[in-house]
Amino acid sequence: MKKILVxxxxxxxxxxxxxxxxxxxxxxxLKWRKEGRLISVCPEVAGGLPxxxxxxxxxxxxxxxxxxxxxxxxxxxxxGAKHALQLCRMHGIKYxxxxxxxxxxxxxxxxxxxxNQQKINGMGVTAxxxxxxxxxxxxxxxLGELIKIVD
Numbered sequence: 551m552k553k554i555l556v557x558x559x560x561x562x563x564x565x566x567x568x569x570x571x572x573x574x575x576x577x578x579x580l581k582w583r584k585e586g587r588l589i590s591v592c593p594e595v596a597g598g599l600p601x602x603x604x605x606x607x608x609x610x611x612x613x614x615x616x617x618x619x620x621x622x623x624x625x626x627x628x629x630g631a632k633h634a635l636q637l638c639r640m641h642g643i644k645y646x647x648x649x650x651x652x653x654x655x656x657x658x659x660x661x662x663x664x665x666n667q668q669k670i671n672g673m674g675v676t677a678x679x680x681x682x683x684x685x686x687x688x689x690x691x692x693l694g695e696l697i698k699i700v701d
Contacts, residue, residue, distance in 0.1 A: 551587055552700045555638055555646040555680075557655055558592040560690070565592035569602035574690055578697050587700075589641050593654040593676040597630030599623065608653045609663040610672065615653050618665045627654055631676040638685050646680050647696055650689035657687040 558565045561583070562573035582588050595601060604617035606627070615624045631654065637643070648655035656674040661667065677687045688696040 551585065552645065553587050553589055553641045553643050554582060554696070554700060555634060555641075555643050555648075555685070556588045556590055557647065557649045557652075558590045558595070559649055560647065561588070561590050563590065563592065565595045565601050567594070567601070567603050567605050574693075576693065578693070578701075582700075589637055589643060591630075591634050591637055593630030593634050594627065595630070596633040597626035597628070599626050599630075605665065606653055607661045607663045607665060608672065608674065610670065611663075615675070616663075627675050630654060631679040634676045635679055635683055635685075638680065638683070644685055645696060645700055646677075646685055646687045647693065648674075648677055648687055648689060650691050655687075655689075657681075657689050658691075 560574035564571050604619050606615050606617040606623050608615050615627045650656050652674050654674045654676040657677045659669045660672040662670045680687050
Protein backbone atom coordinates (compact mmCIF):
# COMPACT_ATOMS: atom_id res chain seq x y z
CA MET A 551 0.00 0.00 0.00
CA LYS A 552 1.53 3.29 -1.15
CA LYS A 553 1.67 6.04 1.47
CA ILE A 554 1.22 9.68 0.50
CA LEU A 555 2.62 12.80 2.13
CA VAL A 556 -0.21 15.33 2.35
CA UNK A 557 -0.45 18.98 3.35
CA UNK A 558 -2.00 19.11 6.82
CA UNK A 559 -4.29 21.94 5.73
CA UNK A 560 -5.98 19.55 3.29
CA UNK A 561 -6.95 17.35 6.23
CA UNK A 562 -8.54 20.21 8.16
CA UNK A 563 -5.64 21.07 10.47
CA UNK A 564 -5.52 24.68 11.58
CA UNK A 565 -2.07 25.40 10.15
CA UNK A 566 -2.61 27.96 7.38
CA UNK A 567 -0.87 31.31 7.77
CA UNK A 568 -4.23 33.07 8.22
CA UNK A 569 -5.63 30.52 10.67
CA UNK A 570 -8.49 29.64 8.30
CA UNK A 571 -9.26 25.93 7.98
CA UNK A 572 -9.52 24.94 4.32
CA UNK A 573 -9.82 21.19 4.14
CA UNK A 574 -9.80 19.50 0.76
CA UNK A 575 -13.14 17.69 0.71
CA UNK A 576 -12.59 14.68 -1.55
CA UNK A 577 -13.84 11.12 -1.13
CA UNK A 578 -10.48 9.65 -2.10
CA UNK A 579 -8.71 11.54 0.68
CA LEU A 580 -11.24 10.18 3.18
CA LYS A 581 -10.65 6.66 1.87
CA TRP A 582 -6.87 6.98 2.02
CA ARG A 583 -7.08 8.42 5.51
CA LYS A 584 -9.19 5.47 6.73
CA GLU A 585 -6.67 3.10 5.16
CA GLY A 586 -3.84 4.79 7.06
CA ARG A 587 -2.08 5.85 3.86
CA LEU A 588 -1.72 9.56 4.58
CA ILE A 589 1.22 11.12 6.39
CA SER A 590 0.33 14.70 7.26
CA VAL A 591 2.74 17.63 7.40
CA CYS A 592 2.72 21.40 7.38
CA PRO A 593 6.31 22.33 6.56
CA GLU A 594 5.85 25.87 7.82
CA VAL A 595 4.63 24.76 11.24
CA ALA A 596 7.25 21.97 11.31
CA GLY A 597 9.82 24.69 10.68
CA GLY A 598 8.71 26.51 13.82
CA LEU A 599 6.30 29.13 12.50
CA PRO A 600 3.10 29.85 14.46
CA UNK A 601 -0.53 29.86 13.34
CA UNK A 602 -1.63 32.44 12.47
CA UNK A 603 1.44 34.13 11.02
CA UNK A 604 2.18 36.89 8.55
CA UNK A 605 1.86 35.80 4.92
CA UNK A 606 5.19 34.99 3.31
CA UNK A 607 6.30 34.78 -0.30
CA UNK A 608 9.39 33.56 -2.08
CA UNK A 609 11.41 36.44 -3.48
CA UNK A 610 12.45 35.13 -6.93
CA UNK A 611 15.51 37.37 -7.31
CA UNK A 612 17.06 36.42 -3.98
CA UNK A 613 15.49 33.00 -3.25
CA UNK A 614 14.69 34.27 0.25
CA UNK A 615 11.27 33.81 1.79
CA UNK A 616 10.11 37.02 3.42
CA UNK A 617 6.84 37.80 5.17
CA UNK A 618 4.83 40.92 4.43
CA UNK A 619 6.39 42.61 7.46
CA UNK A 620 9.85 42.24 5.91
CA UNK A 621 11.00 39.40 8.19
CA UNK A 622 13.22 36.77 6.55
CA UNK A 623 11.64 33.38 7.36
CA UNK A 624 13.74 31.35 4.92
CA UNK A 625 15.38 29.19 7.60
CA UNK A 626 12.03 28.10 9.03
CA UNK A 627 10.81 27.14 5.56
CA UNK A 628 14.00 25.20 4.80
CA UNK A 629 13.83 23.39 8.14
CA GLY A 630 10.22 22.41 7.42
CA ALA A 631 11.14 21.18 3.94
CA LYS A 632 13.85 18.94 5.42
CA HIS A 633 11.33 17.60 7.93
CA ALA A 634 8.92 16.73 5.09
CA LEU A 635 11.71 14.90 3.24
CA GLN A 636 12.60 13.03 6.43
CA LEU A 637 8.98 11.86 6.76
CA CYS A 638 9.03 10.63 3.17
CA ARG A 639 12.21 8.66 3.75
CA MET A 640 10.94 7.23 7.03
CA HIS A 641 7.68 6.01 5.46
CA GLY A 642 8.97 5.08 2.00
CA ILE A 643 6.84 7.77 0.37
CA LYS A 644 7.20 8.48 -3.34
CA TYR A 645 4.15 10.78 -3.79
CA UNK A 646 3.10 14.03 -2.14
CA UNK A 647 -0.14 16.01 -2.32
CA UNK A 648 0.72 19.61 -1.45
CA UNK A 649 -1.04 23.00 -1.50
CA UNK A 650 -0.54 24.86 -4.76
CA UNK A 651 0.72 28.48 -4.68
CA UNK A 652 2.33 28.09 -1.24
CA UNK A 653 5.96 29.23 -0.84
CA UNK A 654 6.52 25.82 0.77
CA UNK A 655 4.26 23.51 -1.15
CA UNK A 656 3.52 25.03 -4.55
CA UNK A 657 4.43 22.50 -7.23
CA UNK A 658 3.79 24.52 -10.40
CA UNK A 659 2.97 28.07 -9.34
CA UNK A 660 3.76 30.34 -6.41
CA UNK A 661 3.04 33.97 -5.59
CA UNK A 662 5.56 36.35 -7.15
CA UNK A 663 6.90 37.98 -3.97
CA UNK A 664 5.01 41.26 -4.36
CA UNK A 665 2.14 40.38 -1.97
CA ASN A 666 -0.30 41.46 -4.70
CA GLN A 667 -1.81 38.00 -5.34
CA GLN A 668 0.17 37.69 -8.59
CA LYS A 669 1.23 34.13 -9.47
CA ILE A 670 4.26 32.98 -11.41
CA ASN A 671 5.56 29.61 -12.53
CA GLY A 672 7.73 28.17 -9.82
CA MET A 673 8.01 25.76 -6.93
CA GLY A 674 7.93 26.18 -3.19
CA VAL A 675 10.95 25.05 -1.19
CA THR A 676 9.37 21.82 0.10
CA ALA A 677 8.02 20.80 -3.30
CA UNK A 678 11.43 21.48 -4.86
CA UNK A 679 13.34 19.48 -2.24
CA UNK A 680 10.97 16.54 -2.58
CA UNK A 681 11.22 16.61 -6.38
CA UNK A 682 15.02 16.73 -6.16
CA UNK A 683 14.78 13.53 -4.11
CA UNK A 684 12.58 11.63 -6.59
CA UNK A 685 9.26 12.26 -4.86
CA UNK A 686 6.53 13.26 -7.28
CA UNK A 687 4.52 16.25 -6.09
CA UNK A 688 0.85 16.79 -6.91
CA UNK A 689 -1.54 19.54 -5.84
CA UNK A 690 -5.27 19.94 -5.39
CA UNK A 691 -5.27 20.89 -9.09
CA UNK A 692 -3.69 17.59 -10.16
CA LEU A 693 -5.28 15.26 -7.60
CA GLY A 694 -6.90 13.24 -10.41
CA GLU A 695 -3.48 12.28 -11.74
CA LEU A 696 -2.35 11.11 -8.29
CA ILE A 697 -5.51 9.01 -7.87
CA LYS A 698 -4.78 7.18 -11.15
CA ILE A 699 -1.26 6.34 -9.99
CA VAL A 700 -1.74 5.25 -6.39
CA ASP A 701 -5.10 3.45 -6.45
